Amino acid sequence: MAVVFHIDNITCRYPGSGVPVLSGIQVEIPAGARVGILGRSGVGKSTLLSVLGLLWEGDLEEGTVRYYGAGCDGFVDYRAISDAGKRAKIRLYDFGFLFQSSHLFSHLTCAENIALPLLLRGWSRSRWWPRVERLLSLVEHTPGELVGLAERFGPYSGGQTRRLALLRAVCHNPRVLLADEPFSNLDSASMRAVFRILEAWHENRLHPEDPPEARTLIIAGHDLEYLWELCDHFLVVRQGGKIFGDRIFRKEEITFERLSQLIHAEESG
Amino acid sequence: MQSARIILWFVVRNLFRPGRIAATVISSLAIMLLTLIALLGLGVLYGHREVERARLERDPLTQCLWLGHPAYRESWFTEERLAKLAEVLKTIPAVKEWYPCRELRLDWFLLREPPSDDSLSLPGRTFLPEDPIAQVVRKGATESAEPGVYITPEFLTTLGHKEGDPLPTEVLFRDSVGNPRKTKICGILDRELPWQHRFLVEERWFAEHLQGRPDVQAIRIQTGPLPSQWPREWEEFPEIVRTAFDQYGMLPPVWVEDEAERFVWDIRSWSHGGILLSQWFVCLEQVVRQMEGQGYSVTPPEKEQFLQIEALEAVGADSEETVPYHFVVLYVPELGRLKEVKAELERAGFIVRDPAHTIHRLDELGKRTATLSRVLGGILGLLGTSLFAMLASLQAMRTEVRRQEIALLKALGMSSSLAAAVLLGEATFVWAYSSGIGWGIAWPLGRFVIGPSLVANEPEFAGISFVIPVPTLITVMLLILLLSLTTVLSAAWKAFVTPPMRHVTA
Numbered sequence: 001m002a003v004v005f006h007i008d009n010i011t012c013r014y015p016g017s018g019v020p021v022l023s024g025i026q027v028e029i030p031a032g033a034r035v036g037i038l039g040r041s042g043v044g045k046s047t048l049l050s051v052l053g054l055l056w057e058g059d060l061e062e063g064t065v066r067y068y069g070a071g072c073d074g075f076v077d078y079r080a081i082s083d084a085g086k087r088a089k090i091r092l093y094d095f096g097f098l099f100q101s102s103h104l105f106s107h108l109t110c111a112e113n114i115a116l117p118l119l120l121r122g123w124s125r126s127r128w129w130p131r132v133e134r135l136l137s138l139v140e141h142t143p144g145e146l147v148g149l150a151e152r153f154g155p156y157s158g159g160q161t162r163r164l165a166l167l168r169a170v171c172h173n174p175r176v177l178l179a180d181e182p183f184s185n186l187d188s189a190s191m192r193a194v195f196r197i198l199e200a201w202h203e204n205r206l207h208p209e210d211p212p213e214a215r216t217l218i219i220a221g222h223d224l225e226y227l228w229e230l231c232d233h234f235l236v237v238r239q240g241g242k243i244f245g246d247r248i249f250r251k252e253e254i255t256f257e258r259l260s261q262l263i264h265a266e267e268s269g
Numbered sequence: 270m271q272s273a274r275i276i277l278w279f280v281v282r283n284l285f286r287p288g289r290i291a292a293t294v295i296s297s298l299a300i301m302l303l304t305l306i307a308l309l310g311l312g313v314l315y316g317h318r319e320v321e322r323a324r325l326e327r328d329p330l331t332q333c334l335w336l337g338h339p340a341y342r343e344s345w346f347t348e349e350r351l352a353k354l355a356e357v358l359k360t361i362p363a364v365k366e367w368y369p370c371r372e373l374r375l376d377w378f379l380l381r382e383p384p385s386d387d388s389l390s391l392p393g394r395t396f397l398p399e400d401p402i403a404q405v406v407r408k409g410a411t412e413s414a415e416p417g418v419y420i421t422p423e424f425l426t427t428l429g430h431k432e433g434d435p436l437p438t439e440v441l442f443r444d445s446v447g448n449p450r451k452t453k454i455c456g457i458l459d460r461e462l463p464w465q466h467r468f469l470v471e472e473r474w475f476a477e478h479l480q481g482r483p484d485v486q487a488i489r490i491q492t493g494p495l496p497s498q499w500p501r502e503w504e505e506f507p508e509i510v511r512t513a514f515d516q517y518g519m520l521p522p523v524w525v526e527d528e529a530e531r532f533v534w535d536i537r538s539w540s541h542g543g544i545l546l547s548q549w550f551v552c553l554e555q556v557v558r559q560m561e562g563q564g565y566s567v568t569p570p571e572k573e574q575f576l577q578i579e580a581l582e583a584v585g586a587d588s589e590e591t592v593p594y595h596f597v598v599l600y601v602p603e604l605g606r607l608k609e610v611k612a613e614l615e616r617a618g619f620i621v622r623d624p625a626h627t628i629h630r631l632d633e634l635g636k637r638t639a640t641l642s643r644v645l646g647g648i649l650g651l652l653g654t655s656l657f658a659m660l661a662s663l664q665a666m667r668t669e670v671r672r673q674e675i676a677l678l679k680a681l682g683m684s685s686s687l688a689a690a691v692l693l694g695e696a697t698f699v700w701a702y703s704s705g706i707g708w709g710i711a712w713p714l715g716r717f718v719i720g721p722s723l724v725a726n727e728p729e730f731a732g733i734s735f736v737i738p739v740p741t742l743i744t745v746m747l748l749i750l751l752l753s754l755t756t757v758l759s760a761a762w763k764a765f766v767t768p769p770m771r772h773v774t775a
Contacts, residue, residue, distance in 0.1 A: 055680055055769050085684045091769070092682020099770070103677055107286035119278060120682050122271040153287055168681075 002068070004031040004176060004216045005052055006075070009063035011241075012047070012056065020061065021047045022241035027248050029233070031068065032214030034202060035248065036227035038263050039237035045220035046100065046180050048237065052218065053095050053178045054078065054087045069094050069175060092120055096174035100181045102165030104156065111136075111150040114164060117172040128171075131207070135171055138200070139163045139193045159190035166194055173207045176216045183223045195230060224263065228256050236262050272687065280694040292663060297703040299656045300753055304707025305714075306652060307745050310645045312715040312735040317723060318638045319736050325630060326604055329401035330463060334611055335622040337596035339372035342486070342542050344620045346594040354597060357617045363606040368400040369594035371475065372466075376551045378441035378449065380428045388443060389427060390551050393418075393468035394595075395475045401600055406456050406469055416474035417453030418442075424467040425457070444478055447550045447576050452478065479547075485583040486543035492522075492553060493577035494531035496567040499560065501532070507563040510556055517552035518544050535581070549578055604631060653752055660756035668760050676770035689765040692757045700753040704746060 007027045013020040021044045029035055029052075037045045050056045051065060064079040069090065081087055091097075096117070104113045111132045112119070118128040136146040146160065156164060162182070169177060182198070183191050197206065198219075204212035221227055227234075232251045236244035236259070244262055284293045325331045336354070337344035346354070346369050358364050373395065376388045396402050406419040418440065430437065437454060444450045452474070462469070470478075500506055503521050514521060522534035538544045544552070557572055567575070601610050611621045675688045716735040737745075 053680075085686065088679060088682050088684040088769070091680065095682075097680055099680075103673075105674065105677075107289050108282060112282070116678070117681055119275065120678075120687075122275055 002031040002214065003028045004033075004068055004214075005029040006066040006068070007052075007063075008066065010051065010060050010065060011062040012051065012060050020241055022051065024063075025241070025243050026063070026246065027235065027243055029216065029218065029248065031216055033233045034217040034231040035219070035233045035235060036231035037218065037220040037235045037237060038222075038224065038227065038259065040239070040263065041222075043237045043239055044241040045237050047241075048235075049178045049180055049218065049220050051078075052176075053097060054081075054091055055097075067094075092117060092172075094175045096169035096172065096177040098166050098169040098177070098179035098182050100184070102161045104154070104161060104164060104168075106153060109151050109153055110146070110156070110164060114167045114171050116168055117174075121172065131171060132167070135167045135206075138206075139167065139197055141189055141193070159186055162186055163190060163193055163197075166197055170197065170201045170206060173201070173210045174215075175213065176218065177201065179217070179219045179221075181221050182219060183221060183226050191226060195226060198230060222263075224256070224260055228259070234259060272690070275687065276690050276694045277698075279691045280698050283691065283695055284698065292667060293699065295663060296660055296699050296753075296756075297706075299660055300700055300703035300749060301707040301710075303649070303653055303656055303749055303752070304704040304746075305711045307649050307749065308708055308711035308737065308742075309715050309719070310649070311642075311737050311741060311745065312711060313719055313723070314638065314641050314645060315737050315741070316715065316720055316735045318634060320723075321634050322604075322631075325634070326602060329405055329600060330460070331630060332601055332604060332607075334599040334601060334607060334614070335464070335596055336599060336614065336619045337594075338620055338622070339595040340542055341620065344596070346597055351594070351597075354619070357614065357619075358599075361610055361613055363601050363603060363610050364599050365602050366399070366401065366600045367597055368397045369597045370397070370400070370472075371395045372464075372595045373470070373475070373479070374545055374548050375468075376443040376547065376554075377424075377428055378443075380425070380430050380434075380437055380440070384441065388551070388554075390548065391424060391427065391467040392464075393466045393470065394462075394464075395470055395472050397472055400598065402469065402598070403471075406458060415453055416471050416477065417455035418474070419456045419458060419469040420454060421458050421461050421467050423461060427467065443547065443550065447554070447578075450478060485546055485580055487538070487546050487549060487580035487583050488540075488543040489535070489537045489580075489582035490546070490549050491525070491579045491581050492534040492536070493574040494527065494529075494533055494571075495524075496557075496560075496565070496571040496575060498565045498567070507559070509563065510559050513552075513555060513559060515539075517548075517555070519552060543583070546578065546580055550576060553578065653749075657752055657756060660753075661759070664756055664760045668763060671760060672763060672767050673770070675764045675767050679767065679769035685765045685767075688767070689761040692761040692764050693754060696753045696757040697750065700750045704749055 005028065007025050007029070009024055009026045011020050011023050011025075025048070037048060039045050047056070051060070052067075060079060064077055066075040066077055067090070068075045076090065081090075104110075105116075108116075111129065114132045114135065115123070115128040118131070133147060133150060136150060137143075140146045146163070149156070149160070162185075166179075166182065169179070177198070179198070182194050186194065198217060200206040202215050202217050204210070204215065217231070219227060219231065234249045234251070234254060236249075238244050249259075283289060337346060339345075351369060354367070358367060371394065372392060374390055374392045376390050378388045379385050381387075396406075420440070425437075428440070436457070439451050439453055441449050441451055458469075501524065503511070511521070518538050518540045520537045520539050522536045524532050525535045527533050536549075553576060557567055557575065561567055599610070599614075601607050614621045671692075675683070679685070679688060712735055720735060
């Protein structure tokens, strides 16, 4: 099976911190997988997403990550790309980010917020507007709920903000989507909408005009039920920034109960 | 091109959207104010300089060169030399016009009531009707068929006119045969004339009043019979009279008997160029006055007989010939070419003089403009520094907010250079329209409000032209742009080095 990320024995720590946030992680992430990263708060799930998404600007202390992207000649060794411009280009063209707390710019309209990755690619309004309008209609609870906001500067509810941030993360149809806690603090309708969008994007149904390809979804979160339903691979991050079993579990190899047990065991002690 | 479009997209939205507009308005006002003051100051300064320069250029007295010298006979303009000059000037197109003229030294009676016999010799010159000087002297003067004299303010004060006295309409002078004659004062000039000339007369005035008996330069003259009371030996004359002879340029006289066996004086001038006949008359009249002062009485008939002067030896011409022109006035409208024309004429063998005050006035104008530029530069420097401090503080306050935004944009894929370029683009954009507005206000304000108030009393300058030399304009605009960019330099650098956001917190 093709691999999208080869995480090779990485160790990293925050500047000034004696304890490594990730320690000796060695795992491969298959291309096209839906990976759930589980673990209690503060074990390094978000940091692992940052490292994979080239947002970790500090040098990796040990090891490296190899990204096997479509536009890459073979793979990109994260240790080898010190040029911030190249990093930004990979983030812009290959990755999509849904951060833990969505942040929308108050001086941009709803539509402009969503279209930011497309704008950074140089798309004109006439090109991005239909795409954004269609995406908005896909996550509406009621007709016109979000399309009506397209030209406005907010304010948005918590659920609307999260859905808009998700649309921003997928509007440019990235190869890899890195989502941090996408379901937290959402009502069930919004959770369902987020779920639908993630699934549609992964299955190349969100942007039918783009050629289909293997899209990798990597989600860090606590909500095991949604992650179990959505993901087909699981990583359990333990205290000390290590991976449980030093491996990634396929859904067939582990039960919901076992996963739950692992997480709760970590949490209790 | 695509990058420029992206930068412009972010710049416009960052500047003019809710929550941003207040800071943008403050920055815009600061840049606009600086541009307005800078351009207004410079525009008025340079515009005023242009007016001053135009005044100089319009003034015939400051755009001329003078050929020849009244004291040097060789430099006088006979018909032959005028023809030669005409040939030479065909090759010098910078000389727009040229006119020959004569220098006159006339004896003018003091302005006293009742009229006095006291007179003073003052120099002046003639002019032809086409001479541009005519426009100056006739300004404000009433048109009159009768030719008269145009005098300088100093002419009046020298002849005893006091401030507050009514201005005279006529003045008395002594003609070439020594008789007092009245002439009309056609105008009083608002300035002094070069070469210490105190009056101007038209050539036709000269022909009417003086050419009846040509006022030739005479090296040797003969007086009429000496008054009976006067001594027969030169050494017996009072010291004061003998000294005066030398001062007037006369050598001691020789006693000669005339046809009626009366003694007359044969006097030579020690001056190489001789003395104008009219001047001989003035000098000898002074001698009569001094002798009377020393107790040697002279009856009026004796005085009249004594002052019947004959020119025995005129310079370059016999006494019947018209006096040649003493010099030629050349008009060079392009003041910058005065020196070049002067050099060419000197190469052609002419004595060329330029009125020192023309060059002096030009130099003064340049120095004054330079000084005012420095003062203005200082004021603008202070203003610019204050505005810089204000804008830099404003940017510093916004930096933290902007850093978070930029970190998020970088996480989404914005490059560091693009992030910095957006901030620099904002400063450039604000500069572009703010300085445009500043210019748009400065120009009409300077041209139609401030300019006219500076030169309101001169109908030929209905407002200053609000001129800023292009290099100065570009320099000022670039300096303001630099100031504008400098205020965001720190923020741009921070944007460049800010790492992409890893975790976004609300």
